[in-house]
Amino acid sequence: MQDTIRSTVTEQPQLKVQHLNKRYGKGCSRCTDPTFLAEEGQRCPHCGSVWACIDVNFDLYQGEILGIVGESGSGKSTLVKCLYFDDQITSGSAHIAAYKNGELDIFSESAQQKRYIRNHLLGMIYQNPWLGLKMSFSSGGNIAEKLIASGSYHVGSIRARATELLEHVEIPISRINEQPKNFSGGMQQRVQISKALANNPPILLLDEVTTGLDLSVQARVLDLIRNIQRQFNVGMILVSHDLGVIRMLADRTMVMKGGRVIEQGLTDQILEDPQHAYTQKLVHSLLS
Numbered sequence: 001m002q003d004t005i006r007s008t009v010t011e012q013p014q015l016k017v018q019h020l021n022k023r024y025g026k027g028c029s030r031c032t033d034p035t036f037l038a039e040e041g042q043r044c045p046h047c048g049s050v051w052a053c054i055d056v057n058f059d060l061y062q063g064e065i066l067g068i069v070g071e072s073g074s075g076k077s078t079l080v081k082c083l084y085f086d087d088q089i090t091s092g093s094a095h096i097a098a099y100k101n102g103e104l105d106i107f108s109e110s111a112q113q114k115r116y117i118r119n120h121l122l123g124m125i126y127q128n129p130w131l132g133l134k135m136s137f138s139s140g141g142n143i144a145e146k147l148i149a150s151g152s153y154h155v156g157s158i159r160a161r162a163t164e165l166l167e168h169v170e171i172p173i174s175r176i177n178e179q180p181k182n183f184s185g186g187m188q189q190r191v192q193i194s195k196a197l198a199n200n201p202p203i204l205l206l207d208e209v210t211t212g213l214d215l216s217v218q219a220r221v222l223d224l225i226r227n228i229q230r231q232f233n234v235g236m237i238l239v240s241h242d243l244g245v246i247r248m249l250a251d252r253t254m255v256m257k258g259g260r261v262i263e264q265g266l267t268d269q270i271l272e273d274p275q276h277a278y279t280q281k282l283v284h285s286l287l288s
């Protein structure tokens with residue numbers, strides 16, 4: 001895995017996230033700076049607001065998979081939702097190398113520019129395929145929707161790209177006109193992946209994409225993710241509460257607890273020598 005890092009990682013991060021905070025609720029004068037909340041506390045005792053992400057900092061490099069692991073409620077999904085502009089951040093910044101040379105904070109951009117970033121530079125795969133797919137469209141139509149959003153209008157090219165992507169994720173081309181609501185959970189995830197890849201984004205966000213799938217189906221989706229990383233050299237943020245999934249795929253890992261990043265480093269290092277007591281517990285439960 002470390003060879004992958006050496007051969008693919010370039011110096012400038014694809015994505016740089018700094019001091020990202022996300023609060024649900026109005027907030028109050030006592031929690032303007034969430035780092036003052038008691039360690040591991042997320043809820044302000046005065047106003048009841050929940051700080052889902054507290055001072056999150058990380059870099060994502062080209063072609064690497066960054067795993068984010070943590071217990072339920074630790075802020076993993078909120079983080080990727082903020083990066084995909086599904087949710088608004090409270091404060092912080094993020095820079096994407098492929099967007100204006102990484103010089104501008106994407107969160108400070110206009111709604112129109114955010115749409116551009118989402119349509120051209122990001123792909124999102126949700127745990128729930130109903131969030132990522134239009135179930136009343138055909139599977140080919142779902143891919144077409146993403147291509148049209150990123151400025152492709154030539155019907156022949158769209159059809160050819162949809163065919164290529166569905167083949168890539170091993171959906172039989174005979175089913176290109178079928179609605180994904182008729183597909184199995186694993187197939188729906190594979191259509192979601194093909195849709196997210198449609199515009200060749202440099203960054204893919206994957207939120208618990210195998211949770212709830214049967215083990216054999218899970219293995220197939222995980223294999224597909226690994227192949228995509230190798231073939232497309234795309235940087236991925238892979239959220240999972242399952243350290244086994246992270247171990248299988250992630251080059252580097254970030255451990256979250258109570259909205260905070262409590263540990264990050266090479267996945268091998270984290271598994272072999274976890275520093276934080278919570279990570280030690282996680283690793284121990286994986287190995288026992």
Ligand SMILES: Nc1ncnc2c1ncn2[C@@H]1O[C@H](COP(=O)(O)OP(=O)(O)OP(=O)(O)O)[C@@H](O)[C@H]1O
Nearest residue numbers: 024050052070071072073074075076077078079241
């Ligand atoms: N829309 C919302 N309104 C209020 N609180 C929210 C909202 N979404 C998330 N939260 C709170 O933010 C915190 C972080 O939630 P989040 O879903 O990001 O955690 P997670 O680590 O992804 O958990 P899980 O693995 O269960 O999905 C939790 O305390 C959650 O209750």
